[in-house]
Amino acid sequence: MPSPTTISVDKLSRLYGTPGCPTLIDVRTDEDFAATPRFVPGAVRRPHGSASDWAGTLAARQAVVICQQGRKLSEGVAAWLRHQGIPAEALEGGFEAWTAAGLPTVPEERIPSRDGKGRSVWVTRARPKIDRIACPWLIRRFVDPKAVFLFVAPQEVEAVAERFGAAPFDVENVFWSHRGELCTFDVMVEEFGLGTEPLLRLARVVRGADTGRLDLEPEAAGLLAASLGLSRTFSDDLAQLDAGMTLYDAFYRWARDATGETHNWPSAKSGGAK
Template identity: 35%
Template sequence: MPATAATSAPDRLLLLHELPPGKSTGRVTVWRRLRRIGAESVGAAWALPLDEENREAFEWLRGEIVALGGRCAIFEAREVSGAGGPDETAEVARLERSGYRRRVWVTRPRPGIDRMASAWLIRRFVDPEARFEFSEKAPGGRSRRIAFDMFGAAFGHRGRRCSFEVLAASFGLKESRIRELGGLVRAVDLHEEAADPAAARMIERLVAGLRASHADDFGLLEAGMALFEALYSSPPPGAGTGQRAGARPAPRDGKERRQRR
């Protein structure tokens, strides 16, 4: 009798990992090595066919991740029939913004470009009264605190998409300007080639300057959100210097800006 889906033997290896904040070079190195050995992105995990050679490759990589101060786990799994391989252009499940209002959004300390952009997107389009917290671990259980751009977060990297792009897709934000910003964020965050290299270099330098000049994480995040509001509101090349059509200022109400409650 053929094996059923419930009793099929594992046929894949999955690697889950997390690197500490401030390890951007190590993060890119790990990502490149995963690509080099042929691993495929499946949600928050990386997958290879189950065999001894691939197990050894993952074990070597786990050692490097741990040496960088990170965490890593390797699992055996079975590919679900009909699920197919990872598709970096696959649709992201649409979510209703009304179910994500007046929440506390949690991310890692020392926000970088993806977390700055994601926080701006959340407060600008999803949750105008969003408050933010910083933690090394994502909240568990049925907490009303929502994690983003961190290990175990619902809104994190997916395939080649950065967290900003996953959030935009999840809440149906399809405006061309948001797509452009998403491409720049992804290029800087993952060290990919940008459609506009000069713009990517400029934003990378601005973010680095903010990180160098703000010791407080809350102040850093606020400054990063202000940066992305300015980028979003700026006119496209050749369109003059007036306010971008349809732009509205980001929420400035004191209640909305208090994040330390």
């Protein structure tokens, strides 16, 4: 019988990467984390020993707590969160069960240094179209839900990155950029260890739209049209990013769950309603 205080790996695997994903909190010991310095996608580290101090400051609608084996550390922290009024569950089997299921994990070394509020900070060119919306979506959904994105004049990206401790992306001569035929979104999917079939499919759509190779996937033309429409609709880059999050949420759910589904208007001749 399932425990009322836990969530299964299978259930969490359907939630991660979506807008409805709970806040994921990694409370593994320093020794366990050092042995495998990787995260369940979107998880953040918190010390289990001081849970009674930080539990009340956590801004979350609900949470899932992850320790090494899903036992005392995650159960205890989840209980403290519930004490503070946050619905919280421990991940059954913990980090070990997640990796045993073959699910992706994000390497700590690829996540930029965080600011004083625990957020990774990224900077790119203003007036985004495709890659510069797709990449922030990927980061917020699978790497750092609290990530900050700065959009600046193209010639100032690298200087802003240096002065403000931000990671530059989608500009020339930086780590997070195009590589050969791959666009920046492709690179991030690979470097963050997120090469699941849905994200690889979405990456082909993004690459096709971003590089003008609309033959790569039939949906690339639709993404290009929607992206250009968003760019014309919003003069504020952050407002465009907010709208783009919903767009990419939809494309991801299509890539994960609906690629085999079609839609046809039912006609009266075939028995449909008039």
